[in-house]
Amino acid sequence: MMKQYFDDLVNGIEAKIKEDPGSMSPRKIYALEVAKIGRRLYGGEERVAWCGVTAPFDLLAAMGITSCFVEFVGAMLASTGMVSEFLAEAEQAGFAGDTCAYHKSVLGAARKNLMPVPDFLIATSCPCTGGLAVMENLARHFKKDLFVLNIPQEETDQSVQYLADQIQDMVRFVSNHTGEPLSEDRFREAIANTNKAREIMVDVYKMAMNLPSPANGRLFGNFGIVVALLLGTQAAVDVATVYRDSFKEMLKNKVSGIPNERYRLLWIQNRIQFKNPLIEILETQYNASIISDELNDITWDPINPDNPYIGLARRAISIPFNGQGRRRIRHLQQMAKDYRIDGAINPCHWGCRQGSGARGLVSKGLGEIGVPVLNLEVDCIDSRNFAQGQLKTRLEAFIEMLDNRSSPWN
């Protein structure tokens, strides 16, 4: 079922682009490359590793592994409207109804044989303990070997070295499973691709800060977190390049992401993955545009190809969800300043302890710099309890509140 879905998606997008090259948009190219990952995962021809969110996907790509964080599957199932059956399966199996639906859907999909059997699994302790628990469950379910990367909370010389050493151990673990050592040349090439994509994405994000922004609520949704899956490959460079070229063109022609941009919004944590009208309502009824997501940022330095493990470790430690809440809040405050954000929306994904657990402190932190936060109560994966009317009312009230206050950046 999923193989067919990804095949159709890839073929459909490619056919559209071929038929009408003018329809090629950054989002379409991004969707195409993401669909290709799905096709490889489900194709049955490549070595597959199910991973945690902060695994070094570029290094794994250099080792010939198609790797993906498991939450990707949850998001895909939600976006295709198929997730309910898998959530129900997991709940039937005893997984609590109030745990993260990204994880529950994956566990349900595994039980219904909808997850490809991996060659092995690589768990990461960041961003969440729920994610680790899922990986342990999947390893037991698939009877496959599991490797764990413990991501330290703070960046110190010692913690970076600890993670760098673990990543090197991971390389040995992978080699033991594939029977092939890591090719230094392929690793260098992957790091070069990562650095190149990084450099271009820095430009892309800078352009998105423009007033008005070339970004909008659809163009950039999930971008930062999912593009990590492409790192190390030419696809990452291509996707970043098409975004940069498109934004450059838009800025040159004074075209903004939405017409008459009035409010600039920041989306906190992750998007609602199933079809819903909230972004459209914001854009068309209120000229309010989601111009960035919390993870649409580069928080790491270029990786030194002569000492790559240290750079990979620093990158994993640097993600905003890691470490103390204060660090995450400082990052959000900086983004709000950089993008001249009028307000932020936090979906407070039901079941996400690491994210929603910081709800009050995030609101307070952004409030301190004059940026109000709308805390929703949404399950970003499970559409069964989606209360569109209530959420619409909350959005309207939030925009009304923005109407009655001056921008923090004037």
Add this chain to the structure above:
Amino acid sequence: MTNMKKEKIGFTCAYTPIAMADAAGYIPYRVLPVSEVPDQAGRILHDNLCPHVKRVLDRALENDLPEDLTGMIFMNSCDAMRRLADAWMETRPKDKVIILDLPTTPEKIDISFFAQELSRLSDTLAAWSGSRITAGKILQSIDQYNRIADRIQTLNSFLADGKLKGSGKRLQELINLATSIPFEDSLKLLDDEIIKNKNHPAEMNGIPVFLFGNVMPDPEFFSLIEDCGVQIIGNDFCTSTRMFSQLPCKKEESIFAQLSGHILGKPPCARSFDPSHPGKIADDVVQKAKSLGARGVIGHSLKFCDPYLARLPMVRDTIQGTEIPLLLLEGDCTLRSFGQQKTRIEAFAEMLR
């Protein structure tokens, strides 16, 4: 009693190296989620966060804490605990706070990193207390801690044999006390209790069951469970026996590495696991229940505790392959919903008869 001028250093997780706080001249004090203060932590955290963490934060918000509590040691054991540390620093900005990274696996590389974390803790405690903490002092405190663990183990064996007067309730009362008073006072208390009980006749007043879970510090909970027709012959909670496991450090040299290895290797909370044996927690529960001769197993997890809730299906699947029935309960650290649970436990006991 011993020197009452010692200040307290709080902690909230069974992985906390409390012997180091003792070595630094502090009384390690477990901030238990037991209080009559109003529920309000949800406004800072989120209502669907671990009730243990929320209740502890409620205590901080209402200053329902000992006056001489001057600092906190938090372990990065799970998402909720990390968020508690954030909220604590916001709520009580004057407190001294340290957060220790805690690897989830007990590999050599993890032991080495956690040893560095323990060294950082030692330096921090020395700075807080103004006095140097030597390896000798730490070893002495570990020795005291091990003696407490030994006493708890003895009392736990009394519990298994039905010889502990007051049964599970009394054991929990003693453990709660042992995590809030000076080590030397704990030892005296536990020694007295052993003397009182060692000749107590064995009594089995219900079906023998094994209890496991995460956080349940209220002694009354154990009493209420036993009122339903079962007798607790062993339990494995973060707030009970798992709080005190032997840390057999032998020498001053490389004390942090030794301590690290023993802490990461102790009977684990669900948040820790052995990657080479996924789901070992389920096998451990079965093994413990069988070794104690339990006729039933009761699992009690807090709501919203991902590490446990995500592993309970594995426990359920594993235990289904044995002849030991399992009852799973969810709670919120309080006895507010015990009425509903009581009916289920009574039915479970009825089935075991």
